[in-house]
Amino acid sequence: MSTMTSPAPSGAPAARPAARPVGFLTAPFRSRTWREYGYLWIALLVAPFGFAYGWVTIALLAGLAVTVAGLWVGGGLIVGARGWGALHRLALRQTLDVEIPEPPVFVRGRGFWRGIGSLLGDSSGWRAWLYLIVSFPVVVAGFVVSTVFLAVALGSVTYPIWYRYLPLDAMEDGLYGDLVVGQANELLVAVASGVLLLFLWPWLQRLFTMLLTVLAQALLGPTRGAVRMAELRASRAVAVDAADARLRRIERDLHDGTQARLVAVAMQVDEAREQLSDGGDPRAATGLLDTAHASALETLAELREIARGIHPAALDSGLAVALRTLAARAPLPVRADVAPGVDDPRLAPAVESIVYYTVAELTTNAAKHAGATAVHVHVERQGRRVVVQVSDDGRGGAVVFDDDGSGKRTGLAGLRDRVHAVDGAFDLISPPGGPTVVTVTLPTSTRP
Known part of the structure; x- marks a missing residue:
């Protein structure tokens, strides 16, 4: 079982092979031991500053x-400690092959006042400052003891x-003098x-x-909270862009389709009115009215499609009814198991929409791309979370990002971003040959 994640960006340095275990007898002669000693030299040069x-x-x-x-100056110095942290991460990466992720960008x-508050409250800057203070005695002690x-x-x-x-007067005092006299055992x-x-030295040095x-x-490195906050910012930025694109698409559909049809209907009604008022052919007027009526019906159908893209009407009766209706209309057999209590109380409208569209798109993908013959949907409520699991018996191999090294997003990336935008979790397991299992965990409410 494996979770599909984003591949490394193109051009990123290749990961170094894992270091082999160092034996006691070979430790003083291994390159890692001397790289550790070199790191202590570099750290000693940087740590005092x-x-x-x-x-x-x-x-x-x-x-x-x-x-x-003074608050601006002090806050700027706190944020500036990030630069020292970057320097120490670089030294660890280049000498000891230790990769420490960068904290989120400030x-x-x-x-x-918010600017001052953000400077003084930069947790990554304060943590880097603490490292500068705490690491100094460790670096000095490690370098002295190792050397x-x-x-x-x-x-x-x-x-x-x-x-x-050695000088003769020095050798005549104590042990050294005895050794010169000829005691080979000494x-x-x-x-x-x-x-x-010499053989103990690498291990003592390694402690430091x-x-x-x-x-x-x-x-x-970044804290879990900072990483989560950065992910939420990125996901919400994607969600905002997606919402803006959706609004533009609706505006375009209304302008190019619905509006044009309504203009045509108005013109046809005007022509029919002229035919009737000027003593024209009633049959021609009737034909124009029939055409206008048909156009009006088509316009209503288009408006329903647009409205369905904004908010599915099936959700008005609850998530359970909407999912069962979706399963009945699916292009392949879909079994929808909705546990009791999912709609008691109702989920937040945004969460219901995400669940509905997630199941709809995964079902469509299973039929269109995976060659599946059946889909199983299971939805249950777990405390303040709702868990949605969609599995199919298709060919598998689904990914969030293309695995050809280009990092190109697939259709599942949009679903993942929509889930992350409300602080949800998106897990994909799709080994080659199948089955594909997507598990989505969402909060029951978008309010804190």
């Missing part, structure tokens, strides 16, 4: 808070090579100690890099 930036931000915000201009509020371990390990391993070059102890430290990685993932 970020740490200073963090405290300067607080100092300026506290010192200038009494002035309105959106400044409209107006004077000391590595230096002592390499010094001990190579001690038999360079110990003879040389072996020094080398063995160095080897042990893992801690920094966890901090970065917790503070520099």
